[in-house]
Amino acid sequence: MNVAVIGGGPAGLYFSLLLKQRHPEDHIVVHERNEAGATYGWGVVFSDIALSFLQDADPAFFEKFTAHHQRCDHMEVIHRGVAVPLRGNHFSRTSRIDLLRVLQDACTEAGVEIRYGSRVNDPAELPDADLIVAADGINSEVRTRLAEHFQPSFEVRRNKFAWYGTHQLFHPVSLIFRETEYGVFIAHSYQYSEELSTFLVEVDPDTWHRAGLDMATEEESRAFCEKVFADDLGGHSLLGNRSNWFQASVVQNAHWSHGKVVLLGDALRSVHFSLGSGTRMAMQDAIALCDAVCAHRDDVPAAFQAFEDSRRDASAKFQDAARRSLDWYESVDRKMHLDPVAFAYDYMLRTGRVTHEDLRERDPEFIARVEAAGNAA
Structure with missing residues (x-):
């Protein structure tokens, strides 16, 4: 079977790895638009529950995957400067670039071909593929091109976000709530390496405007957030990496496949990072798609239907939970008392x-x- 995967993120790479392991004779090519080593963002976080499915699917890969993770056994919510620890919440954190490197190395070792700097916008560019996996992210160009078939829907949420990093090490997953003269600022922070933590800043649009962040440059926004969370950062600065403000978008698709093309990962549906489950869902979907393709080797439409049947309910439940989580954050000003x-x-x-x-x-x-x-x- 000739398999083309558009997008070299966790979903596309993990699907490629699993399928190649089970069917070494398949020719699998991953088309990644970025050059090798390019990544944006800082760290990713998994709960122990989220990691268990990886261990079940491939114990050998699981050991490589988690070898350099930072682990903690609790989280904390910081409100009014008081940290409230919440035990029994186990997390494993790693850098996004390390996550991708481990997946890339495993794919290459298994015989998957990864073509960096290969931008594929139209499945018609891959006429020899028997199966095409569109794993090209939340702004999927394949999904846009075939929108009349997938029938995507988008719900843009109101709060503003900016991704930063910092050398301040937040060992537990920490949620920090700071009241300012402009309104409430929130930080989602966690250590993901020996030297760095992710620091995601969230703010409602009214507070964002009152603080003048709608007119601020990327550097001015970084400096402003650094002052808001100065007590939490302990003298460390915030680090930028294309850290522009953005809004979360909830993506769904009425149909998950069309012809020989199937959506995967954020191209299929987004799960908000306030649940910490987006990468988990993407990789669980990769397992399910691989299982379906292996069970229906001679019938691609049947494989796609089996994949959708096995995962649509889980997807809907997670997206419902994500909406409730978003609702809570978007109305947090009513909780600050x-x-x-x-x-x-x-x-x-x-x-x-x-x-x-x-x-x-x-x-x-x-x-x-x-x-x-x-x-x-």
């Missing part, structure tokens, strides 16, 4: 997927604090 423990408790219940009893099992000490203060739902 809560004391730090009550605030952290409200945060943990935001998606409806975690209950009071779930929290008691994870962190009985935290729930004891909640109940002692009479804050239990």
Whole structure:
């Protein structure tokens, strides 16, 4: 089978690796528009639950994949300058460039061909492919070209975001809420290497305008955010890397495939980073697509249908949880009156997927604090 994968992100690379391992005779080419070693962003984070599927799918690759991860056994919510630890939340963090390097090396070793600097906008450019995987990101050009078939929908959310890095090491996954004269600023931060942490700043559009960030340059925005979170950064600066403001977009598709083309990863649907599940969902989808292709080697449409049948419900549930999480962040100004423990408790219940009893099992000490203060739902 001749397989073409458009996009060399986690979804496209992991699918290519799994299929090549199970069918070495297949000719698999990944078309990556960027040059080798190019990456944007800082770190990625997985929960232990999110990593378990990787271990089940390929234990040998799992060991390589997690070899250099930074791990922690709790997170913390910082409100009014008070850090509330939340135990029983295990996370594994790594740099995005290391994530891609491990996947690239594994693919190359398995015999997958990766063509860097190869930009494919139209599946018609790949007439010899028996199967084409469009894993070209949230702004997928393939999806746009075939929009009448995939019927994508886009929901642009209101808050503004900017990705930064910092040498301040946030060992636990830390959510920081800072009230300013302009409004509330939020930082999503976590250490992902021995030297660096991700520091994602979030702000509502009204606060963003009042602070003058709508008129600020990238450097001016970085300096402003650095002042807002000066106490948290401990004298360290924020580091930029194409750190322009953007808004989150929730992407869905009525149809996941057309002819011999199937969508994968963020091209298929986005899961907001406030849940920390986008890369996890992309790689789980890669496993499911590989399973479906292997089960229906002679019938590509049947393989695509099996893939969609196996993953659509999970996709819908995660996107629903992501919307609830986004709703919470977008209305956080109405929560700021809560004391730090009550605030952290409200945060943990935001998606409806975690209950009071779930929290008691994870962190009985935290729930004891909640109940002692009479804050239990």
